[in-house]
Amino acid sequence: MTTPKRTTVYDVAREAGVAASTVSRAFSNPRRINATTRRHVLEVAERMGYHPNPLATALQSGHTATVAMLVPDIANPHFFGPIRGAERRATAADITFMLGFTDESAETERDKIERLARSVDGFVLASSRMPEAVTVDLAREHNLALINRQVEGLPSVVIDNAAGSRQIVDHLASLGHRSLVYLSGPHVSWLAGERWRALSAGAEERGMAATRLGPFPPQVAGGGAAADAALVSGATAIVAHNDLLAIGILRRLAERGVSVPERISVAGYDDIFGADFCVPALTTLAGPQEEAGRAAVEILLTKASARAAEDGPRRVVLPSHLVIRDSTGPAPR
Amino acid sequence: MTTPKRTTVYDVAREAGVAASTVSRAFSNPRRINATTRRHVLEVAERMGYHPNPLATALQSGHTATVAMLVPDIANPHFFGPIRGAERRATAADITFMLGFTDESAETERDKIERLARSVDGFVLASSRMPEAVTVDLAREHNLALINRQVEGLPSVVIDNAAGSRQIVDHLASLGHRSLVYLSGPHVSWLAGERWRALSAGAEERGMAATRLGPFPPQVAGGGAAADAALVSGATAIVAHNDLLAIGILRRLAERGVSVPERISVAGYDDIFGADFCVPALTTLAGPQEEAGRAAVEILLTKASARAAEDGPRRVVLPSHLVIRDSTGPAPR
DNA sequence: CAACATTTGGCAATCGCTTGCCACGAGCTT
DNA sequence: AAGCTCGTGGCAAGCGATTGCCAAATGTTG
DSSP states (O other), X not given: XXXXXXXXXXXXXXXXXXXXXXXXXXXXXXXXXXXXHHHHHHHHHXXXXXXXXXXXXXXXXXXXXXXXXXXXXXXXXXXXXXXXXXXXXXHHTTOEEEEEEOTTOHHHHHHHHHHHGGGOSEEEEETOOSOHHHHHHHHHHSOEXXXXXXXXXXXXXXXXXXXHHHHHHHHHHHTTOOEEEEEOOOTTOHHHHHHHHHHHHHHHHHTOEEEEXXXXXXXXXXXXXXXXXXXXXTOSEEEESSHHHHHHHHHHHHHTTOOTTTTOEEEEESOOTTTTTSXXXXXXXXXXXXXXXXXXXXXXXXXXXXXXXXXXXXXXXXXXXXXXXSSOOOOOO | OOOOOOOOHHHHHHHHTSOHHHHHHXXXXXXXXXXXXXXXXXXXXXXXXXXXXXXXXXXXXXXXXXXXXXXXXXXOGGGHHHXXXXXXXXXXXXXXXXXXXXXXXXXXXXXXXXXXXXXXXEEEEXXXXXXXXXXXXXXXXXXXXEESOOOTTSOEXXXXXXXXXXXXXXXXXXXXXXXXXXXXXXXXXHHHHHHHHHHHHHHHHHTOEEXXXXXXXXXXXXXXXXXXXXXXHTOSEEEESSHHHHHHHHHHHHHXXXXXXXXXXXXXXXXXXXXXXXXXXXEEEEOOHHHHHHHHHHHHHHHHTSOOOXXXXXXXXXXXXXXXXXXXXXXXX
């Protein structure tokens, strides 16, 4: 790749017979110049194949027209939706979109934020693993929007896990289950706490016994240990922290010859790719994942556009719904 | 997020009692300054929490310490591996990693390349959909590395689909199949061509009949039409363009009461997430996906480091291997 | 000890664009 | 006709680094 001396504002300016500042404004501040002049400049620019250098623009103006999204784990299909939604929204706004992975590590997350800070206008943090205090701290210097995580004072969009968890409990209760066990994800996961809270509260209301075990790695591989632990607990229904774990559990249960849902029911969260074709197909809590990503970017965009904290940070809560498949059934008697 | 007046080279210079250029060199050109001076500068910088502004650095120096990877579809688990591999390699080299999606569209791909051009040092193009001529053209101005695509004169890393396809044919032949049908992916997919070529050549050698149908969208949803078409063809074995399609096919076959592998065998490519727990578990061609991503970034890195085209562009071919599961079996008699 | 080669640090220009401020002319007001 | 707005375009000063070139300091050599 050779670099054939890129055309600059000056080249265009000369060619169009105007000052560089006019060219600049033709692109970035249309109403500051005459419409006719603008059209002419743009046309010349077009003809010369000129594109403003985003680096130079960003360096001077301070904004980069870029947002970054950080997710804990690229291999979790759960993040497909949010990622795609965020990407779409950003692209639609002519904002370039960056995606980074944090390997489920709070430090990595923080690191990446610091390192990208100058290069982006804001961050979408999906299922952030960072402690609340750190997050608040970072939010002082950076533009953040959280997905599936709520922190006092910060904008966020979550899929309604509390209501969703109630739905799971209700579903289980209506199938005659008197006990459930929640196989938890990482303790640093805000969602894990949220889910357990709602699950146990719901269970109590229904007069069901609820226990929590874990943490287990929220991956298929974590399912082995999780399933074994669940079996020992004696509960007739398992609620797994997410579908990845649930699928792992299903597999382990099959290996051990425990039939689902006859002997034990299993439910998960997220409705990921594969939840519908594993066996038995997984009952799981679904939600508008893509919308979550979209909304998060939206928040970043409007925050940036100055009419910011009018009435506190925005908190979006998206509805969730239970998708009932074959992994849950009547409680054994 | 407030911007509390970032510290610059000048601040550090003043504090350390040296010139800005010295500070700059302390970071970017260590051997140009005295080790002692350097240590001192670095220490001061550290204390002041200084980090070079990547934008400014890039603007002046021309390199951005960033690579971008473009994939056709974020929802295809196949790309997990390459993405993760690329990300890891980049991060290890202290290079920031950007990920973009092209929605299976050559134009989008090209667009994104143009728009990111100034902001990155190179592109990893996974399963690029762009016509060969366009790609060659772009490669003149940009630093490209292809994954699962070969173009004369450009560096690439592919998983050995030719050999792999032979393995599939051999496997099928040894099970007594006398015919196979390849359900193709997009015609603009280089891989689709590659696979079909190897499949038909292999089949011919083995005295098997091979037909190609399609194109089908390489997604689960494409499986319905694909399966129906395959059934009509009368072949006893289906080779699907990828696992997504294969899973869709499996599902459709189940719906129609066609038992796999008793009545018909199905094989796929990629060994994606889910290939092992769909029913029946899928026989598929696996490969070192993560390594592919890693290698592609590696290429970009070494190309950038000047000792470039010593002996032509690098072409890496990674070995593939067949994972035999339950979706293939003896041909019906 | 003079002459010369090497290090090492500093000066200042530069990367490509944005933007505050000024100036000029046209259209209005009084 | 003088005095004012407004609307537009240009000038020039940055944004925060890198880097070619020069000069001072240091080391080497005969």
